[in-house]
Amino acid sequence: MLGFKAGLEIHQRLATSRKLFCRCPAAVGEEEPHGTLTRKIRAVAGELGHVDPAAAFEAARGKTFHYQLFPSSSCLVEQDEEPPTELNSEALEIVLQVSKALGARVLDEVHVMRKTVADGSAVSAFQRTALVAVDGKLETSQGFVGIATVCLEEESAGIVEKTLGQSTYRLDRLGIPLIEIATDATLKNGAHAREVAEKVGGLLRSTGRVQRGIGSIRQDLNVSIAGGARVEIKGAQELRDVADLVDFEAKRQQSLVGLHASVRRRGFLGLAFSRPVDVSNVFAGAKPFFSKPLQEGAVALAVKFMHLGGLLGQELIPDLRFGSEVSDYAKAKTGVKGIVHSDEDPSKYGLTSADFDTISLALDCGSNDAWAAVVAPENVAVPALKAAFDRAYLLEVPKETRRAEGTGSRFMRPLPGAARMYPETDVVPVPVAGRMLSKIPLPKSLDERKADYVKLGLNTELAEKMVHSYDWPLFDQLCRQADPKTVAWVLLDVKPQLRRQGVNVEMPDSRWKDVLALYAAGDVTRAALPDVVQFAVQNPAAALADGVREKKLQRVTGKPLEVLAAFLNHDFGQIMRLHRLTVDASELRTLLASKRP
């Protein structure tokens, strides 16, 4: 595609013991919130005196933000009630290690910045971020890809709920250290983007100091084409979606460029937004979704979209029509649930084509024209239609931040400019002296680690799987508790199997250790481990010994096994069929062999 440019930003949570700027543990817990704060956020000028357009846009929405507080993982620092502590040096070390592995040039002095964030995901209204290294490179199947920047930043607060004018966030996640790796814009296509994401992910895991689990890594994508604009797609969590997201975004921009050309061909010369027409009488007969608000004082307003007939219904990429793009602007700016337009199926809303004709007539629409309508209180409906109108007639691909949704994306807000950053004055700059840097070891290469695992007794296939697993640092730890083969089996087979059954198999490392210790002490058999893991995950507060008793998983060994064997006539098959989970096959075999005359 002409002028195709794409880059990738990878965000990965670091597995440090503390958060980046306070002493809370860097872990998203299972706790229930024990309180809530309510705050407003305002638009502010940046260092060079500009108000950032993204910040101004969010502030104009006049939103209220609620923040859930957690007893062990949020303190006054996250609540913007206490200045930050010094930068977490453990986190900086990990970023330096990754920077070195990427061959990036580490800066002489790291300055922490405040990046304006007006969507409420940071209580202070800024995210703390620092540029640590620049100009690295990564080898790929299609040549080297440049690594433009490596940053260390704070994780945002997790969204819980978003409604009209209100958002609720949880503060346990806010402030966990995050590494951000940004490539340059030379990615060739979607498949290449996926390869880079995989490679960087592998490198990050190879440090053994990154968090695992849902949401701990995510990709943001930057895509543009000739005649299009830079668009950032945020929050791709699934690696398999990366390729499609990139390719579909390029296609979306291409479709928009084509659509704009056809509007111009229809003789469009510019239009002013005129006062909408009241069509409440038409929507009074629609589904309750519309008719109910009308009874409660809302109005249905419509405006004519001259020259856009048939275009609002045009599909830009699968499952995304131009009308949805236009509607998303109205939604984002005013909080309306959406707009109705003339290219839609009236029956979707409990209306008829005659109803749609009535609206067209009221607006004096010709065959080349379209219209859009909205049901909302009048002071919301007019700006909503204005936002939709302005977007529809922009006739250029807007610079946007979009949210990944499956393999497509939806509009979030305008793309922020550089004015969104100014110095974090509460944290002094950190010099990264040459000596400090040279002491930081490079992470072991995949081959080196694979050789280590083979030495431990894993076969090459298992060793290969383990080096690519997020769980390898856990594996290294658990090998101190039990034999490596069993540990590898638990992490590479049992865990995914349980996950397929819908069990969320994430638990603290210490809990894994307890499970394996139980096995190593001979209290349970190897075969019982899947059940023990499941119990440990689903009952995080319960003592494992209680679970083993409750589930009747205690290993039958020694004298009791002899009694049991005698009771079942020393029939190996029979015994194992009935007591598979509690009898160790090899022990039984030895026992039976000794009983044989």
Added chain:
Amino acid sequence: MPYSRDVEEGLKKIKAQPGDRVRVKSKKQVFEGVLLPKPELGASASNLILKLDNGYNVGVSAKGARLEKREGSVALEKFAEWVPDARSELPKLSLVATGGTISTRVDYQTGGVYMLGEPKELLAKVPELSDVANIHRIESPFRKATEDMDHSDWQRLAQEVVKELNSDSQGVMVTMGTDILHYSAAALSFMIQDQNKPVVFTAAQRSPDRGSFDGAMNLLCAAQFAKSDCAEVSIVMHGTSSDDYCLANVGTKTRKMHTSRRDAFRTVNAQPWAKAWPDKPPHFLRRDYKKRSDGVAKADVRFESKVAHVKPWPGASGELIDFFVKKKYHGIVVEAWALGHVPATAKHSWIPSIQNAVEKGVTVCFTSQSLYGRVHPFVYANLRKASFAGALYLEDLLPETAFVKLGCVLGRTKNPARIRELMLANLAHEYNDRLQQADFLG
């Protein structure tokens, strides 16, 4: 702190100033960005601070590097100016701005927060104020951090505020830093006589450069309260950690009870005047305030600066008192333990020193480190000793308020009987005769 000499010379050679676009080229790297002034703290003197095009600031070693000035300088420190909306139908208020976090902005010289913002810049950040009141006059008699203030600043402030009280304004807002805000409010409570309109102190715990600036709601609530009929001195600050409402605290009974929280200012041993809202009139929690009147306010700014505020520690000796007596101090506020204890029977007893001070004509007053509750001269034998030695027990008065009040009283009279009478009189709601359950940790 400037850049190192080498760096300064290099910059001079290419005639580069902060704001200019500069390229730094060394053997291993090239960086280009807008040159920023060197922050005072933390950054190395041989590192140039550049703002890169991606918005990040970085420190780049200039040692042995080639510097080059490039096209594309930018003007630093450009801030929006406040243009007051002519909303003549709204009540007129005066704003007296004195500095503090509420009027700060990012400062590149120190890498810290700059205290001396133009008051107009501050109002530009809270445009909604123009819907609440017509801030028709902004005065700024001085601008400094509160930690640098002393009694002479209170004197100027009182005179300025009284001038505004006697103008066509319906109330006066005072913005200030937070460190000694409660001392200042107490000082004005005693210095302003025949107060006719509200005097509302407000401030910020978060600076206006951030979107979570708490001063915006504080200013709006303060403006709402300044329109009310409460002709008292109050401190309007966040009531909770949320942006929901402010409390209008009593000028003489407020203390900063937290170093950094938004809701740090609490009324101690009493109830605040009211809950103040950003978008509606205040909800009063008590009714014993002086009502707005047509009278003329006056300022009595006399103040005796030779007043000390001392606090015993376990093992501290009465020499502390002797020191101030020797230094010719006229008054000493002792922030004693609990009901009013100081060492009284030990070798290091304070009693002889207090007795000596009183005999020399020094007024010695007792308040409590407990802050909450009342001091009492008679509960224990040791308390009686201090009382019999001539110390004044100031009931539930906050130590800081006692200090300010003693300065004001000693400024007006040196007559011991009159001093005693004034110190024990309830001049500006500084005493609460009836402490109740709700007056503790509110």
